[in-house]
Amino acid sequence: MTLQGILVFAFNNSQIDYISQAINLATRAKKFLNLPVSIVTDSSIDSDVFEHIIHYKPSFTTGKRYYDGALSNKNLNFRNDARTHAYDLTPYSETLILDTDFVIADSVLSYCFEQSHDFLAYKNATDLSGHRNYGEFQYVSDTGVDFYWATVVFFRKTLLNKTFFDLLNHVKENWTHYKQVYRIEGSTYRNDHAFSIAIHIINGFQKGDFAKSVPGNLLYTTDKDILHSIEDNDFVFMLEKQRRKGEYTVVKTANQSIHVMNKFSLDRALKNE
Amino acid sequence: MNKNFVMLAQNSSHDYVEQASVCAMSIHLHVPDAKISLITNDPVPDCYAQLFDNVVDIPWGDLAEKHEWKIHNRWKILHAMPYDNALVLDTDMLILEDISHWFKFLSKYDLFYTTNVKTYRNDIITGDFYRKNFVKHQLPNLYAGIHYVNKTPFTYQFNSLLDKIIQNWNEFAGYIQKNPSIDVAAGLTAKLLDCESQITNSQSLIPSFTHVKPNIQGWASLNESWQKQIGSYFTDDLELWIGNYKQSGVFHYTEKDFLNDEIIKKYKTKIGI
Numbered sequence: 001m002t003l004q005g006i007l008v009f010a011f012n013n014s015q016i017d018y019i020s021q022a023i024n025l026a027t028r029a030k031k032f033l034n035l036p037v038s039i040v041t042d043s044s045i046d047s048d049v050f051e052h053i054i055h056y057k058p059s060f061t062t063g064k065r066y067y068d069g070a071l072s073n074k075n076l077n078f079r080n081d082a083r084t085h086a087y088d089l090t091p092y093s094e095t096l097i098l099d100t101d102f103v104i105a106d107s108v109l110s111y112c113f114e115q116s117h118d119f120l121a122y123k124n125a126t127d128l129s130g131h132r133n134y135g136e137f138q139y140v141s142d143t144g145v146d147f148y149w150a151t152v153v154f155f156r157k158t159l160l161n162k163t164f165f166d167l168l169n170h171v172k173e174n175w176t177h178y179k180q181v182y183r184i185e186g187s188t189y190r191n192d193h194a195f196s197i198a199i200h201i202i203n204g205f206q207k208g209d210f211a212k213s214v215p216g217n218l219l220y221t222t223d224k225d226i227l228h229s230i231e232d233n234d235f236v237f238m239l240e241k242q243r244r245k246g247e248y249t250v251v252k253t254a255n256q257s258i259h260v261m262n263k264f265s266l267d268r269a270l271k272n273e
Numbered sequence: 274m275n276k277n278f279v280m281l282a283q284n285s286s287h288d289y290v291e292q293a294s295v296c297a298m299s300i301h302l303h304v305p306d307a308k309i310s311l312i313t314n315d316p317v318p319d320c321y322a323q324l325f326d327n328v329v330d331i332p333w334g335d336l337a338e339k340h341e342w343k344i345h346n347r348w349k350i351l352h353a354m355p356y357d358n359a360l361v362l363d364t365d366m367l368i369l370e371d372i373s374h375w376f377k378f379l380s381k382y383d384l385f386y387t388t389n390v391k392t393y394r395n396d397i398i399t400g401d402f403y404r405k406n407f408v409k410h411q412l413p414n415l416y417a418g419i420h421y422v423n424k425t426p427f428t429y430q431f432n433s434l435l436d437k438i439i440q441n442w443n444e445f446a447g448y449i450q451k452n453p454s455i456d457v458a459a460g461l462t463a464k465l466l467d468c469e470s471q472i473t474n475s476q477s478l479i480p481s482f483t484h485v486k487p488n489i490q491g492w493a494s495l496n497e498s499w500q501k502q503i504g505s506y507f508t509d510d511l512e513l514w515i516g517n518y519k520q521s522g523v524f525h526y527t528e529k530d531f532l533n534d535e536i537i538k539k540y541k542t543k544i545g546i
Contacts, residue, residue, distance in 0.1 A: 135493060139394075142493050143503045143516050146394070182517055205519040207395045 004113050005051060005092040006037040010100050011058060011079040016066065016263045021100035023047050024270050028104040032257075035096070035110070040082050040089055052091050056082045064188050067223035068264035069238070071246045083150060083191045084172045087157070087165035097153040101266055104257045105233040108216035112154040117212040119161055120154040121195065123147070125218035128251060128258070129225065131242040140193050141183040145200040146207065150191035151259050152214050160202075164210070168198040220259040227265040230273045235260075274376050276304055277359035281312045281331070281350050283343040287529050289313075292364035294321035295532060298540040299368040302511065312353045320546050327355045336440065344455045348436035351422055351429065358423040365532070366418065366482065367524045369513060378479045379421040384428045386415040386459060388473045390484035391522070392491060393503070393515040402488040406449050412460030413469040418525055419480045420459075431472070435462045482523040485515065500528055507536050511543055 006029050010018035019041065026037035026049040038052035039045065045053050064078035082089070086097055096112055098104075112120055123146060125137060137147050155161045171178050171194045178184075184193055199211045221227070226238040226248065233255045238248035260266045278300055282289040290313055297309045301324065310327040311317065314335060317328050332353050337343035350361055360375070379385050390398050401408050422428055435458055438445040442453045446461055463469045487496040496502045503516040513520040526532065 139491070143490075145517050200517065205514070205517065206521065 002094060003092045004035060004094045005090075006033070006035050006096045006098055007086055007090045007092070008037060008039050008098055008100055009080070009082050010039055010041045010043070011082070012043055013077040013079070015074060015076055017267050018100050018263075019043055019045065020270055021263070021266060023049055024273075025098060025100055025102065025104065026050055029098075032104050032107045033110045038091055042079075054089050054091075056085070056089065058082060060189075062188050066263060068262060069226045069246075069248075070224045070240050078188065080189065080191055081172065084165065084168045084194060086153075087155070087162055090157075093157045095155055095157075097150070097155075099151045099259065101260050101263055102151055102257065103230070103235065103260055103266070105235070105253075106216075106255055106257050108257065109152070109154075109214070111215040115212075115215065118156040118158050119164065119211055120152075120214045121199070121211045122149040122152055122214050122218040123211070124213070125149060125220055125259075128219055128221045128237065128253070129239045129242075129249075132222070132240075134222075140196050141185065144182050144184065145196055147192065148196045148199050148211060149218060150195040151220075152218060153195070154214060160210075164198060164202050167202060168194055171197050171201075216257075218259060219253075219256060221261060223262040225265075226262055227260050227269045230269045235269075274373070274380065275356065275358065276307045276373055276376050277354075277356040278304075278307055278309045279312065279350055279354045279356070279359040279361050280309075280364050281347060281361075282315065282364050283313065283331070283335075283337060283346065284315045285343060289364045290315050290317055290321065291537070292529075292532060294318075294324055295537055295540050296362060296364055296366050296368070297321075297324040298544045298546075299366075299511075301544060302540075303368050303371045304373055305371070308356065310355055310359070312350060320541075323546065324544075329353050329355060344453055344458075345439055347417070347455055348432050348439060351424065351432045354422075358421070360480070361417075361420050361422055363418040363525065365526050365529065367513070367526065369511075369524055370521050372480075372523065375421075375479050378477075380423075382421060382472070383423050383425040384431055384472045385421040385480070386413075386417060386463075386473045387419045387480050387482065388414055388416070388475050389478055389481050390416055390418075390525075391481060392489065393483055393485055393499075393518050393520065394491070395483075395518070395521075396491065398484060398489045400489040400491075403486055406457060407460055410449050410461075411464070412449075412457065413463045413473065414475075415456055415459045415463060415473060416482075416484070417455045417459050418484075419482055419523065421480070427468075427471070431462055431466060431468070434465060435459060438462060480523070482525045483520060484525050484527070486527050498528060500531060505531070507539055509539060509542075511539060 008022045010022040036051035039050045040054045058079040067073045224240040228236040241247040280293040282293040308326045311325045312329045336345035438458045487499040506514045
């Protein structure tokens with residue numbers, strides 16, 4: 001019997017409430033996608049919105065600079081090593097992994113479960129601002145391999161996908177090596193980079209078709225932008241202006257799922273929703 | 274199906290005969306039953322001569338005698354080659370996989386030039402850094418590095434005009450650029466004869482090659498040499514890696530010092546000469 005569902009990973013730090021974000025995601029997933037959600041966490045959860053609560057103790061903690069708009073940032077702990085274990089942790093035979101800061105407002109992702117490819121990830125994404133050109137989201141480094149987003153990943157339990165996740169764990173466990181070989185700058189381990197490297201390797205160290213695109217378009221705002229408010233399916237953003245640091249343009253979206261990287265503002269908007 | 278290859282080599286301060294010989298080794302390793310001819314007036318060492326079915330003199334004197342950049346005899350290939358049809362290669366090419374299927378496609382044409390070339394990441398090159406004059410003068414985007422010739426009246430007509438343009442560069446093409454270029458000459462010939470659709474296809478990846486000139490690789494910075502920006506490695510089995518990418522198809526290395534003694538030795542060892 002095919003079990004379909006969403007898997008999210010939520011590990012709070014001193015400032016960011018990933019659990020609340022996950023609860024919001026699960027509520028919206030039920031509304032728009034009619035799918036159960038399971039959570040991987042090290043926290044105790046006081047909510048019945050999740051089908052399964054899977055306890056996981058992170059094996060390492062890294063530091064990450066979190067921006068709250070263009071003018072404010074903090075260095076906080078970041079615990080993101082569990083995602084590579086998704087194959088073993090998921091209770092579903094067909095799993096959609098979502099970041100907790102992916103805010104669902106449409107049903108596009110339901111098509112993941114209707115199409116025939118066993119592994120999906122976004123390679124391309126659209127910055128809502130329209131003026132920024134992030135090379136880091138095209139390749140993992142200037143001379144490196146194609147960048148894939150770990151924000152939204154769909155997989156079925158197949159032998160090839162088991163191999164992929166084994167490979168992904170190998171990349172993560174030997175990150176110092178792979179980071180150098182793939183010329184990745186910065187000290188923070190990123191799942192996007194580990195997924196990108198593993199996809200490149202499983203494609204035979206060439207461009208390949210192991211990872212097909214997730215249906216639809218991945219829309220994102222960066223942590224230099226601010227999510228002002230959420231009202232049902234309407235989101236209001238303040239987007240960083242081009243060449244005017246600290247100034248913003250107000251943009252409203254409706255009925256459009258979006259990856260909100262400014263987690264401070266996402267937390268605030270969810271509390272005020 | 275004949276699989277004939279032709280190269281023209283004229284040594285200057287560099288040993289193009291050796292380049293052609295290594296290219297011939299790469300053909301023999303990957304293309305079964307290939308026939309290869311070298312057109313040259315330079316001595317071919319015995320160990321390399323065995324790689325060629327024919328070594329043919331450049332006819333009618335050396336029109337490039339006074340020039341370091343020796344393209345003035347290129348038009349003679351059609352007359353000098355001992356085949357009815359052939360794939361003409363620049364000498365600084367390496368064949369990395371079997372391209373036998375190209376010949377079936379190309380046999381339908383009198384003449385066919387490469388239009389689509391690729392980066393080391395296998396992305397189609399769209400940048401015009403080295404092709405400003407093609408854009409400015411609306412010339413067909415032709416690459417003579419690999420082209421197919423069939424001895425037909427049309428090909429002789431094209432070749433005759435190509436010859437006139439090269440030999441009378443200032444009159445024909447001086448307004449485009451000062452120094453003669455075989456690619457510009459081919460593009461101008463195609464434009465004057467209004468035959469672009471007869472001799473290339475903008476949708477086709479046959480033929481194609483990896484064109485590793487540095488400023489069309491999608492890198493953030495401009496560079497004089499691709500080898501200074503990214504590492505390369507040949508395995509003992511002659512698999513070529515550029516950065517994190519295993520190469521396939523045809524590799525046009527463009528920088529003469531890429532073909533070092535170690536690579537030549539690996540080819541010689543592999544082919545047993």
